[in-house]
Amino acid sequence: MVAVITLTTDFGPGDAYVAAMKGVILGINPAAVLIDISQAVAPQDIRQAAFILGTAFPFFPPRTIHLAVVDPGVGTGRKAIILRTPHADFVAPDNGILTFALQDAGGAPSDNGHVNLAPGSGLEAVAIAEPRFQRSPVSATFHGRDIFAPAAAHLSLGVPLADIGEPVDSLVAFPVPVPRRTPEGGLIGSILHIDGFGNLITNIKAGDLPGNTAPVAVTVGGETITGLSRTYGDAEGLLALIGSSDRLEIALKNGNAAACLQARIGDVVQVRTQIK
Amino acid sequence: MVAVITLTTDFGPGDAYVAAMKGVILGINPAAVLIDISQAVAPQDIRQAAFILGTAFPFFPPRTIHLAVVDPGVGTGRKAIILRTPHADFVAPDNGILTFALQDAGGAPSDNGHVNLAPGSGLEAVAIAEPRFQRSPVSATFHGRDIFAPAAAHLSLGVPLADIGEPVDSLVAFPVPVPRRTPEGGLIGSILHIDGFGNLITNIKAGDLPGNTAPVAVTVGGETITGLSRTYGDAEGLLALIGSSDRLEIALKNGNAAACLQARIGDVVQVRTQIK
Amino acid sequence: MVAVITLTTDFGPGDAYVAAMKGVILGINPAAVLIDISQAVAPQDIRQAAFILGTAFPFFPPRTIHLAVVDPGVGTGRKAIILRTPHADFVAPDNGILTFALQDAGGAPSDNGHVNLAPGSGLEAVAIAEPRFQRSPVSATFHGRDIFAPAAAHLSLGVPLADIGEPVDSLVAFPVPVPRRTPEGGLIGSILHIDGFGNLITNIKAGDLPGNTAPVAVTVGGETITGLSRTYGDAEGLLALIGSSDRLEIALKNGNAAACLQARIGDVVQVRTQIK
Numbered sequence: 001m002v003a004v005i006t007l008t009t010d011f012g013p014g015d016a017y018v019a020a021m022k023g024v025i026l027g028i029n030p031a032a033v034l035i036d037i038s039q040a041v042a043p044q045d046i047r048q049a050a051f052i053l054g055t056a057f058p059f060f061p062p063r064t065i066h067l068a069v070v071d072p073g074v075g076t077g078r079k080a081i082i083l084r085t086p087h088a089d090f091v092a093p094d095n096g097i098l099t100f101a102l103q104d105a106g107g108a109p110s111d112n113g114h115v116n117l118a119p120g121s122g123l124e125a126v127a128i129a130e131p132r133f134q135r136s137p138v139s140a141t142f143h144g145r146d147i148f149a150p151a152a153a154h155l156s157l158g159v160p161l162a163d164i165g166e167p168v169d170s171l172v173a174f175p176v177p178v179p180r181r182t183p184e185g186g187l188i189g190s191i192l193h194i195d196g197f198g199n200l201i202t203n204i205k206a207g208d209l210p211g212n213t214a215p216v217a218v219t220v221g222g223e224t225i226t227g228l229s230r231t232y233g234d235a236e237g238l239l240a241l242i243g244s245s246d247r248l249e250i251a252l253k254n255g256n257a258a259a260c261l262q263a264r265i266g267d268v269v270q271v272r273t274q275i276k
Numbered sequence: 277m278v279a280v281i282t283l284t285t286d287f288g289p290g291d292a293y294v295a296a297m298k299g300v301i302l303g304i305n306p307a308a309v310l311i312d313i314s315q316a317v318a319p320q321d322i323r324q325a326a327f328i329l330g331t332a333f334p335f336f337p338p339r340t341i342h343l344a345v346v347d348p349g350v351g352t353g354r355k356a357i358i359l360r361t362p363h364a365d366f367v368a369p370d371n372g373i374l375t376f377a378l379q380d381a382g383g384a385p386s387d388n389g390h391v392n393l394a395p396g397s398g399l400e401a402v403a404i405a406e407p408r409f410q411r412s413p414v415s416a417t418f419h420g421r422d423i424f425a426p427a428a429a430h431l432s433l434g435v436p437l438a439d440i441g442e443p444v445d446s447l448v449a450f451p452v453p454v455p456r457r458t459p460e461g462g463l464i465g466s467i468l469h470i471d472g473f474g475n476l477i478t479n480i481k482a483g484d485l486p487g488n489t490a491p492v493a494v495t496v497g498g499e500t501i502t503g504l505s506r507t508y509g510d511a512e513g514l515l516a517l518i519g520s521s522d523r524l525e526i527a528l529k530n531g532n533a534a535a536c537l538q539a540r541i542g543d544v545v546q547v548r549t550q551i552k
Numbered sequence: 553m554v555a556v557i558t559l560t561t562d563f564g565p566g567d568a569y570v571a572a573m574k575g576v577i578l579g580i581n582p583a584a585v586l587i588d589i590s591q592a593v594a595p596q597d598i599r600q601a602a603f604i605l606g607t608a609f610p611f612f613p614p615r616t617i618h619l620a621v622v623d624p625g626v627g628t629g630r631k632a633i634i635l636r637t638p639h640a641d642f643v644a645p646d647n648g649i650l651t652f653a654l655q656d657a658g659g660a661p662s663d664n665g666h667v668n669l670a671p672g673s674g675l676e677a678v679a680i681a682e683p684r685f686q687r688s689p690v691s692a693t694f695h696g697r698d699i700f701a702p703a704a705a706h707l708s709l710g711v712p713l714a715d716i717g718e719p720v721d722s723l724v725a726f727p728v729p730v731p732r733r734t735p736e737g738g739l740i741g742s743i744l745h746i747d748g749f750g751n752l753i754t755n756i757k758a759g760d761l762p763g764n765t766a767p768v769a770v771t772v773g774g775e776t777i778t779g780l781s782r783t784y785g786d787a788e789g790l791l792a793l794i795g796s797s798d799r800l801e802i803a804l805k806n807g808n809a810a811a812c813l814q815a816r817i818g819d820v821v822q823v824r825t826q827i828k
Binding site: 277278280282289309311312313314315316317331332333335336340471472473506507508509510517518519520525529530532 | 575578586626697
């Protein structure tokens with residue numbers, strides 16, 4: 001079986017950090033297939049990394065190992081963890097970067113910002129502990145190279161979770177804003193992510209509207225868009241559509257909606273509906 | 277045989293889109309070798325993508341599969357196609373992105389902006405149609421993931437073209453500007469591409485000059501460069517040379533010619549010659 | 553055995569140059585595993601490339617082949633060389649880009665800016681000469697594609713060094729600034745590299761301080777930082793620590809130290825110490 005390991009980091013394109021991680025992995029498992037998800041996460045932006053990883057991982061083959069290192073707390077008390085879901089393994093700091101991966105696997109955050117990994121949840125996690133599966137010495141500032149990469153590589157060779165670390169029964173997750181219904185049957189949501197085209201990706205999913213309603217207008221940044229388009233080419237100017245992650249998205253035909261609307265993550269997006 | 281699949285897109289380095297395509301391919305053919313040509317094409321810039329792909333593909337092994345997705349018309353009427361040439365396969369929207377690939381394979385655009393794939397031309401194409409070789413459901417906004425990537429992956433497993441789609445007898449190509457001869461035996465051409473160094477790459481090829489003449493001066497952006505250099509290190513300041521794609525190129529030693537000359541794609545480049 | 557070939561260039565993310573090199577390699581050795589170290593070296597910045605390569609290569613498996621092409625002198629008199637060290641092979645122009653690789657392997661630059669490869673040094677190099685292992689014709693402006701990539705690919709197939717080129721007995725290296733001791737037992741060093749986070753990486757290594765002293769204050773850009781932190785999360789604001797390459801580094805917690813201090817490569821960094 002081919003062992004696929006993906007990498008998501010904020011290390012940027014210009015330095016040796018990602019390459020050092022890849023070198024370490026290939027030194028342990030020369031047959032690993034290494035795929036970049038993104039090395040261009042904004043520095044220290046755990047939420048952006050969580051979203052990007054959450055959008056990519058579902059499309060990888062079962063049992064892919066996803067290495068995610070946006071880690072401003074490197075070397076401090078935060079745990080280094082491995083999460084095993086029915087679909088994949090994740091190797092990352094325990095800082096919320098797996099929020100969407102946990103959500104996708106059915107893990108619901110509790111009030112205290114943690115997801116409980118109850119027996120029977122299908123989720124399992126360990127805190128990486130065994131020095132045998134780490135580089136030595138471990139740099140206090142680069143666990144990506146010295147702890148996470150070796151853990152992913154050993155996992156890809158079939159080392160059992162239990163050999164690498166100690167079980168943990170909850171993981172950090174940040175609250176993902178949830179759209180709320182208006183009395184009129186509409187929705188008030190917000191921008192979750194802005195992609196490289198300037199498309200505004202919201203927290204409103206295709207299934208969030210009541211089944212007997214259809215969206216008639218989307219308002220964001222003072223502009224109202226009438227109706228939903230099916231594609232980026234369907235309308236002129238600003239348009240709203242259900243994007244490839246099944247989320248409501250605002251785009252500008254052949255342009256950058258974020259720049260046009262001076263939109264930012266967290267901005268309110270309102271949807272008005274009518275009975276179908 | 278190793279199956280090499282390259283990717284050329286405008287998806288940028290920061291999002292999950294390219295990774296999602298790679299995940300889909302590896303799910304179908306885990307042994308595929310995935311190589312980025314560029315993910316940094318300017319958004320919706322089909323011509324830039326066509327040029328970059330056209331410069332890279334000739335150097336890949338025979339039967340490499342080139343996946344090219346700059347696709348502002350995604351989900352609209354434009355076809356999703358596979359082009360088979362004697363050298364390689366191309367999987368892309370039918371929007372002109374294969375213009376240089378077609379040109380290289382001897383396909384000449386007709387007056388109506390199409391290249392005819394006459395029997396005996398050595399060129400063959402299909403419009404992707406068979407749902408069995410697509411993801412389901414197909415997102416209207418991300419055919420890269422749901423149509424093109426699966427098609428490339430299945431091709432790499434040896435699925436015949438005829439199983440994936442219906443034959444088409446012409447493909448879209450945009451007109452590539454052709455340099456014209458002056459009465460004095462010189463050439464008037466234009467800038468086709470500006471690379472990351474700021475080098476100005478023109479539509480004038482080494483073989484475009486009459487055999488009995490040699491260039492003596494190149495004029496662009498109000499500046500005239502005397503003589504041709506052999507290398508970037510041969511002269512001080514601005515220099516003209518035949519670059520690695522066999523095209524006349526204007527460069528600035530240890531600098532950025534495009535910034536220096538405020539040059540843009542389409543700007544006129546004049547070559548004066550003398551009898552050798 | 554898996555043949556790993558890394559690539560370090562200033563070709564940027566947007567052009568076909570890196571892909572052309574990879575295509576050439578795969579045409580010669582389809583089983584080569586290709587890993588990007590960085591394609592985002594600043595144009596013509598040999599020193600930056602040397603540092604990035606020097607930081608990455610030690611983490612790759614033994615006998616990895618490192619292809620490094622930042623080559624403003626392409627096509628001029630500078631040699632195209634292969635360096636073999638006990639750990640790895642390097643394929644590059646002879647312009648100083650291997651300075652840190654040579655230093656790491658124990659090669660000390662002489663006064664004239666060269667490292668002598670004395671017999672018994674464990675270092676061996678050839679100037680690439682044999683046309684059989686090059687593309688034909690060789691472009692005067694893209695030896696990366698026509699000379700270096702084929703050489704790396706043939707090396708990865710086990711072709712002996714002696715078949716590819718002629719032995720050379722010294723290689724170009726640039727002087728790496730060395731920190732100097734102050735009469736008080738401190739150090740005066742300088743900034744060697746600024747990474748993508750804006751961290752200032754200095755030429756002062758963990759082992760440079762006398763064993764009986766400990767750093768108490770680090771001064772750079774008019775700011776003085778008291779004490780050393782262990783991690784990026786240990787202190788607020790500016791902090792100094794020993795980074796993952798074992799070098800003294802100045803960082804800004806959740807920020808960009810280079811922007812904050814308007815720091816540049818070469819800026820002085822002073823360390824005061826006290827007896828432990």
